[in-house]
Amino acid sequence: MAQGHTIPLLYLARILRQHDVPVTVFTTPANSPSVRATLHDAGISIIELPFPADIDGIPQGVENTDKLPSMSLIFQFANATKLMQPQFEKALQDIKPVGCIISDAFLGWTQDIAAKLGIPRIGFYGMSIFATTLYFILGQERPHALTTSPDEPFSIPNFPKLSLTRNDFDPPFNELDPKGPRVDFMMEQNIAMAKSYSVIINSFYELEPSYTEYWNRCIGPKAWCLGPFAAAKPQVLLANESAKPNWMLWLDKKLQNGDSVLYVAFGTQAEVSQEQLLEIADGLEKSKANFLWVIRSKRLEISEGYEEKVKDRGMIVKEWVDQMEILRHKSVKGFLSHCGWNSVTEAICNGVPILAMPFMAEQHLNARLVSEEVGVGLRIMPSNGSVRGFVKAEEVEKRVKELMEGTKGEGVRKKMKEVGEAACGAIREGGSSWETLEQVIADVSNYHKISFF
Numbered sequence: 001m002a003q004g005h006t007i008p009l010l011y012l013a014r015i016l017r018q019h020d021v022p023v024t025v026f027t028t029p030a031n032s033p034s035v036r037a038t039l040h041d042a043g044i045s046i047i048e049l050p051f052p053a054d055i056d057g058i059p060q061g062v063e064n065t066d067k068l069p070s071m072s073l074i075f076q077f078a079n080a081t082k083l084m085q086p087q088f089e090k091a092l093q094d095i096k097p098v099g100c101i102i103s104d105a106f107l108g109w110t111q112d113i114a115a116k117l118g119i120p121r122i123g124f125y126g127m128s129i130f131a132t133t134l135y136f137i138l139g140q141e142r143p144h145a146l147t148t149s150p151d152e153p154f155s156i157p158n159f160p161k162l163s164l165t166r167n168d169f170d171p172p173f174n175e176l177d178p179k180g181p182r183v184d185f186m187m188e189q190n191i192a193m194a195k196s197y198s199v200i201i202n203s204f205y206e207l208e209p210s211y212t213e214y215w216n217r218c219i220g221p222k223a224w225c226l227g228p229f230a231a232a233k234p235q236v237l238l239a240n241e242s243a244k245p246n247w248m249l250w251l252d253k254k255l256q257n258g259d260s261v262l263y264v265a266f267g268t269q270a271e272v273s274q275e276q277l278l279e280i281a282d283g284l285e286k287s288k289a290n291f292l293w294v295i296r297s298k299r300l301e302i303s304e305g306y307e308e309k310v311k312d313r314g315m316i317v318k319e320w321v322d323q324m325e326i327l328r329h330k331s332v333k334g335f336l337s338h339c340g341w342n343s344v345t346e347a348i349c350n351g352v353p354i355l356a357m358p359f360m361a362e363q364h365l366n367a368r369l370v371s372e373e374v375g376v377g378l379r380i381m382p383s384n385g386s387v388r389g390f391v392k393a394e395e396v397e398k399r400v401k402e403l404m405e406g407t408k409g410e411g412v413r414k415k416m417k418e419v420g421e422a423a424c425g426a427i428r429e430g431g432s433s434w435e436t437l438e439q440v441i442a443d444v445s446n447y448h449k450i451s452f453f
Contacts, residue, residue: 283396
C-alpha cells in the first residue's frame with residue numbers, strides 16, 4: 001500500500017478489463033476511496049479487508065506508506081500486511097472460481113495462499129526490468145565484491161558496455177556484506193517470487209529488450225512486459241474553465257503565450273533535505289525557465305519571497321495534482337524528476353524528456369536507463385564526483401538550460417518522441433504488450449483448464 005505501487009496496479013486492472021478479464025481488487029478501508037475513484041467507471045469489483053491494528057510503530061489509521069511518520073518504518077509496515085492473510089484467503093474462497101492472484105512483490109505471503117488453493121500467483125515489480133535485473137545480478141553474482149569504495153566502477157557480467165558503482169544501488173543492498181531487517185525482508189520476498197508462476201513488469205519489450213531476455217533466460221520466473229500501464233489512465237475532460245485547478249489554468253496561459261514549461265516533481269516518498277530544496281530553487285530561478293513545481297512535503301519550505309520573485313514564470317503547488325494531466329499538457333516540454341519508475345513511464349507515454357535527479361530506491365538505476373541506455377533524458381550530477389550527494393544550484397541551472405534550450409535537449413526530445421510513439425504502439429491491439437497480455441491470459445486460462453476470473 002504505497003502510491004507508487006498501487007497506482008500502476010490499478011491501471012493494470014483497467015487494462016485487464018479492456019481484454020474482457022473480470023477483475024477483483026483488494027484494498028483496505030483507508031485506501032478504498034482513492035481506489036474507487038480511480039476505478040469508478042471500469043466495471044471492477046472492490047473488496048475491503050481490515051488493516052491490522054495495534055502494530056508497533058505504526059499509528060492507528062495509517063494504511064498507506066505515504067502517511068508513515070518516517071520511511072524507516074516501511075518494512076515494518078509491509079510485514080504487518082502478513083496479518084491480513086486469513087481474511088484474504090477467506091475472501092478468495094468466497095469468490096470462487098479464481099484464475100490467478102496478481103500481487104505486489106512486497107506481498108510475498110500471497111504466494112503461500114496461491115499454493116494452498118492451487119492457483120498461480122503472478123508477482124508485480126514496480127520497477128523497470130533493467131533495475132530489477134541489475135539488483136538480482138548484484139545479489140547473486142556480486143560483481144562489486146572487489147571494489148574498495150562506493151564510487152569505484154565495476155562491470156556487469158553479460159553486459160560489457162555497462163559500468164556501475166555501488167552508489168547506483170540503494171543501501172544496504174550495495175554493501176559488500178549486506179545485513180539487517182531490510183535485507184531479510186527482501187530475501188523473503190525474492191524467495192516467494194521465485195516460487196511464483198510469473199512476473200508482470202510495467203514496461204514494454206522495445207524499451208529494455210536485452211534485459212527482458214536476460215531475465216527470462218538466466219533468472220526467472222517468466223517476466224511479462226505489459227506496459228506502460230499509465231497509458232490506460234483516462235484523460236480528464238473538464239466541462240468549463242471554472243472546473244480547472246489553478247495549475248491547469250496557469251499552464252493554459254503559458255501555452256497561449258507560446259512559453260515552454262519545465263515540470264518539477266520528486267514524488268511522494270523521496271526525502272529531499274531543506275538545504276537541497278533551496279539549492280534547487282536557486283538553480284530554477286537562475287535558469288530563467290518557466291516551471292511548475294509540485295512540493296508535497298509539509299516539512300519543506302521555499303525561502304520567503306521566492307514565489308513573488310518567480311511569479312511571472314514559476315508556480316509552486318503544494319496540493320495533490322494529476323501528474324498525467326500535467327505531462328499531457330502541450331506547454332510542458334521537460335520533466336525534472338526523481339526518476340521513480342511510474343514518473344518515467346508517464347513521461348514516456350507523453351513524450352516529455354526527463355532531467356534526472358534521483359534520490360532513493362532504484363531511482364539511480366532508472367536515471368542511468370533514461371540518460372545512458374535509452375537516451376530520453378539528461379542527468380543532473382552531484383558536486384562531489386559521485387552519483388550520490390549534494391547538487392548545487394549551478395548544476396541545476398546548467399542542465400535545465402540544456403534540456404529546455406540547448407542542442408542536447410533537442411536530441412533527447414527527438415529520441416523521447418520516438419520512444420513515446422513506440423510505447424503507445426506497444427499497448428495498442430497488435431503491439432508487443434497487447435500480444436503479451438493475450439498470451440498471459442491464455443496461459444492462466446489453461447493452468448487448470450479454467451476460465452480467468
